[in-house]
Amino acid sequence: xxxxxxxxxxxxxxxxxxxxxxxxxxxxxxxxxxxxxxxxxxxxxxxxxxxxxxxxxxxxxxxxxxxxxxxxxxxxxxxxxxxxxxxxxxxxxxxxxxxxxxxxxxxxxxxxxxxxxxxxxxxxxxxxxxxxxxxxxxxxxxxxxxxxxxxxxxxxxxxxxxxxxxxxxxxxx
Amino acid sequence: xxxxxxxxxxxxxxxxxxxxxxxxxxxxxxxxxxxxxxxxxxxxxxxxxxxxxxxxxxxxxxxxxxxxxxxxxxxxxxxxxxxxxxxxxxxxxxxxxxxxxxxxxxxxxxxxxxxxxxxxxxxxxxxxxxxxxxxxxxxxxxxxxxxxxxxxxxxxxxxxxxxxxxxxxxxxxxxxxxxxxxxxxxxxxxxxxxxxxxxxxxxxxxxxxxxxxxxxxxxxxxxxxxxxxxxxxxxxxxxxxxxxxxxxxxxxxxxxxxxxxxxxxxxxxxxxxxxxxxxxxxxxxxxxxxxxxxxxxxxxxxxxxxxxxxxxxxxxxxxxxxxxxxxxxxxxxxxxxxxxxxxxxx
Amino acid sequence: xxxxxxxxxxxxxxxxxxxxxxxxxxxxxxxxxxxxxxxxxxxxxxxxxxxxxxxxxxxxxxxxxxxxxxxxxxxxxxxxxxxxxxxxxxxxxxxxxx
Numbered sequence: 001x002x003x004x005x006x007x008x009x010x011x012x013x014x015x016x017x018x019x020x021x022x023x024x025x026x027x028x029x030x031x032x033x034x035x036x037x038x039x040x041x042x043x044x045x046x047x048x049x050x051x052x053x054x055x056x057x058x059x060x061x062x063x064x065x066x067x068x069x070x071x072x073x074x075x076x077x078x079x080x081x082x083x084x085x086x087x088x089x090x091x092x093x094x095x096x097x098x099x100x101x102x103x104x105x106x107x108x109x110x111x112x113x114x115x116x117x118x119x120x121x122x123x124x125x126x127x128x129x130x131x132x133x134x135x136x137x138x139x140x141x142x143x144x145x146x147x148x149x150x151x152x153x154x155x156x157x158x159x160x161x162x163x164x165x166x167x168x169x170x171x172x173x
Numbered sequence: 174x175x176x177x178x179x180x181x182x183x184x185x186x187x188x189x190x191x192x193x194x195x196x197x198x199x200x201x202x203x204x205x206x207x208x209x210x211x212x213x214x215x216x217x218x219x220x221x222x223x224x225x226x227x228x229x230x231x232x233x234x235x236x237x238x239x240x241x242x243x244x245x246x247x248x249x250x251x252x253x254x255x256x257x258x259x260x261x262x263x264x265x266x267x268x269x270x271x272x273x274x275x276x277x278x279x280x281x282x283x284x285x286x287x288x289x290x291x292x293x294x295x296x297x298x299x300x301x302x303x304x305x306x307x308x309x310x311x312x313x314x315x316x317x318x319x320x321x322x323x324x325x326x327x328x329x330x331x332x333x334x335x336x337x338x339x340x341x342x343x344x345x346x347x348x349x350x351x352x353x354x355x356x357x358x359x360x361x362x363x364x365x366x367x368x369x370x371x372x373x374x375x376x377x378x379x380x381x382x383x384x385x386x387x388x389x390x391x392x393x394x395x396x397x398x399x400x401x402x403x404x405x406x407x408x409x410x411x412x413x414x415x416x417x418x419x420x421x422x423x424x425x426x427x428x429x430x431x432x433x434x435x436x437x438x439x440x441x442x443x444x445x446x447x448x449x450x451x452x453x454x455x456x457x458x459x460x461x462x463x464x465x466x467x468x469x470x471x472x473x474x475x476x477x478x479x480x481x482x483x484x485x486x487x488x489x490x491x492x493x494x495x496x497x498x499x500x501x502x503x504x505x506x507x508x509x510x511x512x513x514x515x516x517x518x519x
Numbered sequence: 520x521x522x523x524x525x526x527x528x529x530x531x532x533x534x535x536x537x538x539x540x541x542x543x544x545x546x547x548x549x550x551x552x553x554x555x556x557x558x559x560x561x562x563x564x565x566x567x568x569x570x571x572x573x574x575x576x577x578x579x580x581x582x583x584x585x586x587x588x589x590x591x592x593x594x595x596x597x598x599x600x601x602x603x604x605x606x607x608x609x610x611x612x613x614x615x616x617x
Contacts, residue, residue, distance in 0.1 A: 009526040012561075016530045019547075019554045020537025028550040035530070035554060039561045042523070043568075051564045051579055058583060059557065062590065080543075090541070098529050105520060132567065132576030140577050143201075146192070147584040150208050153185050154588040160178055160215040161229075161595040167221060167602050200578055207585050211592055218596075223603035227612050230596045234548060237589055238538060241555045244582075245531050248562050252524050255570070290615040 012038035021091035024079035048129040185212035193310040199247030210236035228294025235287040242274035278311040282333035289352040301388040305381045320367040333360025338460025365438045376434035386501035402472040417469035418506045424465035430508040437516045530558040545607040549593040556586035
């Protein structure tokens with residue numbers, strides 16, 4: 001069990017290395033998909049199945065949009081794939097850096113207990129994170145209103161940024 | 174931009190900062206900062222120019238990075254100490270991180286590089302908002318942090334005053350000069366932050382008054398570079414006579430308002446027994462003083478080659494309301510007698 | 520420091536390094552920002568779960584809403600920049616430099 005957890009954590013870092021080593025945006029989106037999937041694995045392993053589901057739906061759904069944009073806008077004649085020279089070199093440098101730093105701080109790691117939330121409660125029907133998220137509708141109502149307001153504001157902002165002849169995505173003919 | 178949209182964005186700008194002011198939890202403070210920068214970007218991209226769009230994009234990138242770093246610092250603090258409160262961020266690692274991130278947000282010197290470019294791309298009204306209102310929320314967070322005796326703030330402050338003075342020497346664009354002056358003034362605020370936070374507030378207040386008067390003056394004059402300042406005498410003669418006082422007040426010369434925070438800060442630093450730091454900071458203010466002097470020289474101390482000295486009628490009268498300019502310019506020059514004596518007698 | 524703490528810290532720092540040092544496309548910078556927000560989301564939800572403070576577990580959702588705001592803020596500025604500057608290469612953003 002612990003082995004799978006380490007594997008998932010390492011795969012998440014691998015996704016970050018793919019993003020950080022500056023490939024073309026297609027491959028960056030691929031790395032984002034990988035790390036979002038691995039993040040779902042970590043969260044569900046720790047007992048947050050609802051949060052894991054939210055991350056999966058939002059990020060993989062959102063990444064579809066980003067991927068469409070990257071396919072439409074960043075049309076490189078010569079894309080930097082993952083095997084290109086500088087991408088490979090910087091990726092290897094980042095990986096080696098992570099491994100070196102982890103071996104440096106490895107002595108300070110205290111004993112790992114992968115405590116799964118609600119593990120000690122027998123026969124619990126609800127997961128704890130579901131109950132916690134549902135609190136957003138009662139006590140956390142102010143934060144809910146604030147987030148909703150921010151999303152509405154984002155709608156206006158997007159409209160305002162891309163309105164007009166010279167700034168929208170579609171060219172006026 | 175329609176007036177309804179404009180007022181919505183301005184309200185959201187105010188809301189974001191107010192949320193940050195009133196929060197004691199890092200997550201809520203981060204949300205306020207996000208709303209703030211979210212509302213600021215379309216205001217910056219309001220004229221449909223490539224420069225404005227580019228400035229908005231650069232501003233967005235810098236602010237989003239800084240906000241993510243702030244939240245990461247709060248998260249690290251929560252993992253290490255279990256504490257989300259802003260005033261309880263006592264672990265040195267997240268404290269350093271969040272100080273750097275807030276410095277990136279307001280444009281302190283090692284991470285200041287976005288500020289002159291962004292300010293160069295926006296118009297003067299948005300620049301006024303950017304250099305006054307947008308500084309308030311990160312400075313409120315910086316004031317709440319429990320800085321111990323940290324050398325990081327001193328390094329940030331010294332490099333800010335030095336770079337703000339030094340890099341401004343080479344500029345001919347007014348907005349870039351104002352950006353570097355903003356960096357230098359922020360350095361003065363940072364140098365005293367851990368010893369007397371009320372002096373930081375005082376310096377912020379006087380900086381806001383002085384820089385809003387100079388922005389409004391340039392707005393009324395409709396100038397964005399030094400050459401265009403030469404025509405200001407035929408346009409607004411009285412203000413042209415008055416402008417060197419505002420500029421020298423920004424530079425911090427004695428009978429004007431800008432002398433007050435510099436005097437009190439240097440006094441406090443010497444009271445704390447840091448004479449070397451006070452000397453270096455005072456010397457770097459001379460660099461800033463040079464370009465303020467140059468601005469006032471080219472604006473009103475020279476007579477441009479012009480054969481008539483009256484206001485020509487071919488310029489239309491400005492429609493901008495001048496009352497804010499009158500109030501801020503008066504207070505930018507004449508507030509020195511109101512120096513709080515409580516800072517001096519201790 | 521637990522291994523999960525190390526994992527998301529190094530993940531965030533990797534994203535920040537990638538954003539800060541070498542970016543050729545603006546879209547890659549936005550993807551880096553997104554990745555940083557994912558690591559923060561994972562960190563926040565792991566914090567609530569490891570401490571069993573489930574009342575706090577609404578906050579990752581709020582974080583996700585705001586990071587969605589940020590992402591959807593980045594894409595229109597990408598579109599606007601691509602229309603005014605011709606492409607989304609970051610080195611084209613050079614109109615304002617000194």
